[in-house]
Amino acid sequence: MDAQLFAERYRQLHGxxxxxxxxxxxxxxxxxxxxxxxxxxxxxxxxxxRRDSAFKSWLFQIVANRCRRRLSVGKRxxxxxxxxxxxxxxxxxDGAEAAAVRDxxxxxxxxxxxxxxxxVFGGYNSHEIxxxxxxxxxxxxxxxxxxxxxxxSMLEGGVR
Amino acid sequence: xNQDEKRTVDALRRAAEExxxxxxxxxxxxxxxxxxxxPVAPRRPRRRRxxxxxxxxxxxxxxxxxxxxxxxxxGLVAVPGEDTPAAPTEPIVFGExxxxxxxxxxxxxxxxxxxxxxxIEAERAEAAEGARAGLFGLDLSASAGGGDDVVMESAAxxxxxxxxxxxxxxxxxxVRTEGVDEADVVKTDGTxxxxxxxxxxxxxxxxxxxxxxxxxxxxEAAEGRSIVEFYLEGGRLFAVTxxxxxxxxxxxxxxxxxxxxxxxxSHPVEAGSLAQSGAYRTSRFVDGHLYLFSLFFPSGDPERxxxxxxxxxxxxxxxxxxxxxLPADDEADGFLVVTAVDADDPTEATAQKGLLHCSxxxxxxxxxxxxxxxxxxxxxxxTDIVRLAYGAGTVTAGAQATVRGTxxxxxxxxxxxxxxxxxxxxxxxxxxxxxxxxxxxxxxxEVGSIVGLAEGETVRSARFMGDVGYxxxxxxxxxxxxxxxxxxxxxxxxxxxxxxxxxAYLHPYGEHRLLGIGWDAGPEGTGAAKLTxxxxxxxxxxxxxxTCVLEGVWTVGALDDYRAALVEPERNLIGFSGFGExxxxxxxEDDAYQPVVESGEYYYLFSYDEEEGxxxxxxxxxxxxEGSPVRxxxxxxxxxxxxxxxxxxxxLQGGDPIAALEL
Numbered sequence: 043m044d045a046q047l048f049a050e051r052y053r054q055l056h057g058x059x060x061x062x063x064x065x066x067x068x069x070x071x072x073x074x075x076x077x078x079x080x081x082x083x084x085x086x087x088x089x090x091x092r093r094d095s096a097f098k099s100w101l102f103q104i105v106a107n108r109c110r111r112r113l114s115v116g117k118r119x120x121x122x123x124x125x126x127x128x129x130x131x132x133x134x135x136d137g138a139e140a141a142a143v144r145d146x147x148x149x150x151x152x153x154x155x156x157x158x159x160x161x162v163f164g165g166y167n168s169h170e171i172x173x174x175x176x177x178x179x180x181x182x183x184x185x186x187x188x189x190x191x192x193x194x195s196m197l198e199g200g201v202r
Numbered sequence: 203x204n205q206d207e208k209r210t211v212d213a214l215r216r217a218a219e220e221x222x223x224x225x226x227x228x229x230x231x232x233x234x235x236x237x238x239x240x241p242v243a244p245r246r247p248r249r250r251r252x253x254x255x256x257x258x259x260x261x262x263x264x265x266x267x268x269x270x271x272x273x274x275x276x277g278l279v280a281v282p283g284e285d286t287p288a289a290p291t292e293p294i295v296f297g298e299x300x301x302x303x304x305x306x307x308x309x310x311x312x313x314x315x316x317x318x319x320x321x322i323e324a325e326r327a328e329a330a331e332g333a334r335a336g337l338f339g340l341d342l343s344a345s346a347g348g349g350d351d352v353v354m355e356s357a358a359x360x361x362x363x364x365x366x367x368x369x370x371x372x373x374x375x376x377v378r379t380e381g382v383d384e385a386d387v388v389k390t391d392g393t394x395x396x397x398x399x400x401x402x403x404x405x406x407x408x409x410x411x412x413x414x415x416x417x418x419x420x421x422e423a424a425e426g427r428s429i430v431e432f433y434l435e436g437g438r439l440f441a442v443t444x445x446x447x448x449x450x451x452x453x454x455x456x457x458x459x460x461x462x463x464x465x466x467x468s469h470p471v472e473a474g475s476l477a478q479s480g481a482y483r484t485s486r487f488v489d490g491h492l493y494l495f496s497l498f499f500p501s502g503d504p505e506r507x508x509x510x511x512x513x514x515x516x517x518x519x520x521x522x523x524x525x526x527x528l529p530a531d532d533e534a535d536g537f538l539v540v541t542a543v544d545a546d547d548p549t550e551a552t553a554q555k556g557l558l559h560c561s562x563x564x565x566x567x568x569x570x571x572x573x574x575x576x577x578x579x580x581x582x583x584x585t586d587i588v589r590l591a592y593g594a595g596t597v598t599a600g601a602q603a604t605v606r607g608t609x610x611x612x613x614x615x616x617x618x619x620x621x622x623x624x625x626x627x628x629x630x631x632x633x634x635x636x637x638x639x640x641x642x643x644x645x646x647x648e649v650g651s652i653v654g655l656a657e658g659e660t661v662r663s664a665r666f667m668g669d670v671g672y673x674x675x676x677x678x679x680x681x682x683x684x685x686x687x688x689x690x691x692x693x694x695x696x697x698x699x700x701x702x703x704x705x706a707y708l709h710p711y712g713e714h715r716l717l718g719i720g721w722d723a724g725p726e727g728t729g730a731a732k733l734t735x736x737x738x739x740x741x742x743x744x745x746x747x748x749t750c751v752l753e754g755v756w757t758v759g760a761l762d763d764y765r766a767a768l769v770e771p772e773r774n775l776i777g778f779s780g781f782g783e784x785x786x787x788x789x790x791e792d793d794a795y796q797p798v799v800e801s802g803e804y805y806y807l808f809s810y811d812e813e814e815g816x817x818x819x820x821x822x823x824x825x826x827x828e829g830s831p832v833r834x835x836x837x838x839x840x841x842x843x844x845x846x847x848x849x850x851x852x853x854l855q856g857g858d859p860i861a862a863l864e865l
Binding site for chain 2 (some may be wrong): 045051052053056057060061064065070074077078081082085121122139140141143147150151152153154158161162163173177180181183184185187188189190191192193194195197
């Protein structure tokens with residue numbers, strides 16, 4: 043993949059890539075560093091990418107690994123700090139709801155944040171997430187379902 | 203994904219929209235940083251780029267198959283075939299078997315990789331021409347799992363084999379095929395519980411006596427490795443490990459079988475290991491032999507250098523070319539690596555095979571290994587099935603065939619008395635469905651079939667019991683079909699029962715009884731789980747003997763993974779966990795009450811009574827397992843509910859908690 047194509051692909055993905063990293067790390071600084079490091083690594087190794095069509099999953103995987111390393115260096119499995127998920131731009135009209143969603147998401151276990159993050163921002167299905175996280179796809183499905191149910195339950199209890 | 207889940211996902215997406223990307227990550231700023239990297243890697247010609255692929259990256263990329271674009275972020279492709287790019291090259295031939303052939307040279311293997319690459323490049327060129335190039339939807343090569351997100355997995359053959367061990371008997375892992383053990387994350391030998399903890403970093407060894415729990419030892423994963431699941435057999439523990447996923451972009455992925463001697467459970471002693479190429483897929487334990495399956499995507503160059511470099515290795519040695527089986531369409535991007543290992547000498551393989559281009563689902567019967575995979579080449583849905591024969595540590599080439607339709611899960615495919623029976627849902631070009639049943643002989647030739655069943659519905663669960671097969675289809679109401687298979691050439695529908703909701707898992711429950719676990723109405727996740735006991739005394743007139751609806755239950759672990767079911771008809775015990783919520787109220791001052799919602803993972807126990815129907819024995823809110831799967835294990839009169847985080851014990855008499863232990 044040449045530099046221009048790389049740039050074009052990155053342009054399309056960078057928003058979701060950053061949101062994914064923010065979800066997983068729960069920390070704006072870590073997310074920024076993880077994306078930057080991951081993209082640099084991907085760029086350096088872009089000659090190794092066998093199929094251009096796999097670019098997105100490849101890049102998400104590399105960034106996920108960077109996130110994961112940051113997590114394991116710090117407090118392993120600690121819940122994310124909802125404060126770090128504060129919007130960096132002025133909140134929209136539904137600011138209260140957004141805050142509640144962030145709280146609910148931050149309360150998920152680390153692996154569940156990854157699964158939901160992969161799913162929502164990466165667009166992965168359970169087979170793909172299973173391959174990335176070495177988990178049975180059925181485990182991925184049940185964990186995602188449970189994580190979403192947990193979030194829904196918190197939202198229902200908190201907002202209304 | 204149901205409406206509630208969609209709402210949650212939408213809310214998360216909306217909230218995330220507010221997270222502005224920091225300026226340093228904006229594309230222009232990032233590109234400036236990248237271009238400052240010196241020296242910039244030289245541009246390589248197209249072909250060489252492909253050759254230099256890194257194995258770890260490939261394992262991910264190839265395992266993924268068609269990556270679904272952002273417009274459909276959760277992969278909710280409901281109808282395989284509908285989104286399939288129109289690239290029908292040749293009509294698919296159904297019902298005719300083809301022998302699985304071994305390679306005669308490594309060059310023949312390399313040619314398969316080259317053919318695959320050529321097709322991909324041709325498709326890519328075509329797509330680039332077609333402008334609109336949706337960036338990621340172009341890879342037509344691999345299976346995307348057939349819209350798995352909407353298809354419920356259901357589950358198992360045979361009972362949760364109770365094992366008599368000295369004075370106390372105990373439950374084993376719920377498996378698909380009786381006599382074919384499956385690895386799991388929780389196992390017991392009747393005196394100790396072995397529980398995978400810490401996301402695969404260790405196995406906790408806990409003594410369990412009359413409900414009392416004490417950690418006595420542990421088995422740690424080696425550096426950079428992660429334990430996936432394990433077996434317990436004959437005083438030894440066989441752990442299957444894979445490259446830890448945070449290492450996966452650094453090193454080629456491998457699967458290892460590491461054996462531990464448990465003569466003293468508080469001091470497990472490593473007794474050797476075996477390694478094979480590729481990421482762990484699954485495994486089985488049959489008659490003193492383990493069978494390990496991994497997926498390997500080589501990084502070598504198929505056209506230059508030594509083609510042997512393409513071959514997977516076992517303990518560092520490349521497979522002989524006559525151990526490599528060629529695919530039906532002579533193109534491949536990877537291998538399914540199969541090894542057989544004698545449990546008495548678990549450091550060497552007694553057989554080692556590589557199947558080119560086989561990344562499908564696995565079903566292991568008593569005599570055959572079946573790999574089934576959606577076939578997207580035609581306009582209508584179809585499934586390729588490859589059969590290998592196995593036994594006593596050998597694995598031999600068999601035959602392959604293609605059947606119409608899509609297989610729901612491994613319970614829809616069943617080997618019995620020399621025949622394979624397959625229930626499928628057949629999707630038409632506009633997504634309309636019918637269902638069919640196909641009977642193949644040992645050479646994979648189709649000998650009988652029924653088609654055109656239950657128009658507009660899809661198979662949700664199936665269970666074959668000898669000459670009789672049951673399967674549940676669903677649209678609005680849930681018909682349970684009964685099929686007489688005593689004449690393989692002329693299978694016949696003999697009964698049909700229509701009931702609300704549907705069973706997603708069927709399990710034999712003693713004579714003339716079939717247990718169904720599923721949902722009350724609508725698809726999964728309606729918040730009401732449903733138990734059904736079918737009376738199968740007259741296969742032509744199956745009746746609903748009893749039902750029980752559990753309100754506020756959103757997920758049931760056993761419906762995602764049959765190993766999570768605890769079903770012991772001979773003990774009259776039905777156990778499973780589910781994520782649910784209970785609404786109640788707690789007293790405040792002045793006689794006021796405040797509503798309380800207790801949501802979390804509950805463990806449920808039921809028994810079945812001919813007069814009273816289902817009788818609930820227990821409903822306990824478990825400690826937060828952080829989403830790791832829950833297993834219920836019975837030892838004597840005690841139930842142990844174990845997650846990767848904690849174990850809790852309960853008396854089977856009355857369901858009272860006895861003890862809890864954090865792992």
